[in-house]
Amino acid sequence: MNPLAESIGVTHYLIVGAVMFVTGAVCMATKRNALGVLMGIELVLNGANINFVAFGSEYLRPGAVGTGLDGQLIALFVIVLAAAEAAVALAITLNFYNNHATVDVDQADELKG
Amino acid sequence: MIHWHSFFFLLFGLTACVFALAVVFTNNVVRMAFYLVLSLGATSGLFFLAGADFVGAMQLMIYVGGTLVLLVFGVMLTAQSPFISMKTRAGEWIASMVAGGLLLWVLLTAAFNVEEWRAVSAVPLTQQTTPGEGTEPGVETPVTAARLGLGLLGARVDRLEVVDAPEGAQSQVVAGLSGYLLPFEIVSVHLLVVLVGAAYLARPKKRMTTGPHGDTE
Numbered sequence: 001m002n003p004l005a006e007s008i009g010v011t012h013y014l015i016v017g018a019v020m021f022v023t024g025a026v027c028m029a030t031k032r033n034a035l036g037v038l039m040g041i042e043l044v045l046n047g048a049n050i051n052f053v054a055f056g057s058e059y060l061r062p063g064a065v066g067t068g069l070d071g072q073l074i075a076l077f078v079i080v081l082a083a084a085e086a087a088v089a090l091a092i093t094l095n096f097y098n099n100h101a102t103v104d105v106d107q108a109d110e111l112k113g
Numbered sequence: 114m115i116h117w118h119s120f121f122f123l124l125f126g127l128t129a130c131v132f133a134l135a136v137v138f139t140n141n142v143v144r145m146a147f148y149l150v151l152s153l154g155a156t157s158g159l160f161f162l163a164g165a166d167f168v169g170a171m172q173l174m175i176y177v178g179g180t181l182v183l184l185v186f187g188v189m190l191t192a193q194s195p196f197i198s199m200k201t202r203a204g205e206w207i208a209s210m211v212a213g214g215l216l217l218w219v220l221l222t223a224a225f226n227v228e229e230w231r232a233v234s235a236v237p238l239t240q241q242t243t244p245g246e247g248t249e250p251g252v253e254t255p256v257t258a259a260r261l262g263l264g265l266l267g268a269r270v271d272r273l274e275v276v277d278a279p280e281g282a283q284s285q286v287v288a289g290l291s292g293y294l295l296p297f298e299i300v301s302v303h304l305l306v307v308l309v310g311a312a313y314l315a316r317p318k319k320r321m322t323t324g325p326h327g328d329t330e
Contacts, residue, residue, distance in 0.1 A: 008162075014224035029209035032200075035146075039145055057163035060163060069261055072165045072261060075165070079171055084304050091310075094314075102196070
């Protein structure tokens with residue numbers, strides 16, 4: 001089957017969103033650099049955003065009762081909250097780097113009992 | 114023949130997935146930041162293809178242009194030689210790969226099992242709509258920015274609601290008010306508080322200044 005002649009549905013977007021979500025989760029789990037963990041969070045949020053936009057799109061499900069603009073509005077909220085989260089997390093990382101001279105999250109175990 | 118929507122979807126989707134995988138499998142944090150820029154830029158292409166033009170533009174402007182530039186600055190400020198490439202132990206790789214594989218299996222099973230979400234047919238969309246219908250919503254209102262702005266201000270022009278009519282009168286269908294005014298205000302104040310907090314957290318430490326009598330404060 002020629003993949004270029006198929007039409008695109010919600011499933012295709014869900015596959016891309018699932019791959020980005022899982023790569024982000026693996027990135028959060030494996031990276032030792034605090035900034036790498038942040039990049040994993042960004043990937044997870046983008047995977048979720050792809051799903052929101054795909055479910056709200058009226059092009060991908062012609063004829064179905066769409067959800068209107070809900071998906072796009074929530075995607076916008078996610079983008080703004082991701083920007084806020086990145087700002088705070090980066091400030092915490094820089095503070096940690098100033099105090100401990102490292103960005104290795106394994107070194108941040110002072111509260112360990 | 115090439116269905117151009119599918120062609121560009123495959124282009125952007127493969128770019129997003131491949132560079133997202135490259136973010137995981139590279140150890141160099143500078144390269145990770147660059148691959149993340151490419152992956153998120155391709156994601157905005159996917160948004161454009163789904164008809165969400167304003168969200169795609171915001172993805173490019175806020176995410177790629179703002180958040181990732183912030184992240185790249187963080188990388189540059191902390192890129193001392195022991196932190197540029199940090200190896201992960203093999204056991205952690207195996208455990209996270211197993212967990213990630215299971216998560217991917219669950220998500221893909223859910224994505225493939227719903228019949229409604231499949232592509233409608235192999236016929237291109239332009240041949241499905243006959244000219245007399247005019248039912249394709251994107252043709253009537255191709256730009257979503259004004260509708261999204263109204264939705265954030267509380268008025269939903271894309272969703273119609275039935276208003277309770279008085280006795281005897283015919284019920285009316287009007288543009289709904291089920292908008293997002295309160296979440297919009299909350300997220301605005303949240304952003305302000307977060308930026309003040311980030312500036313407070315990232316402030317430089319107080320210098321040890323020497324007073325005129327030689328004492329330190």
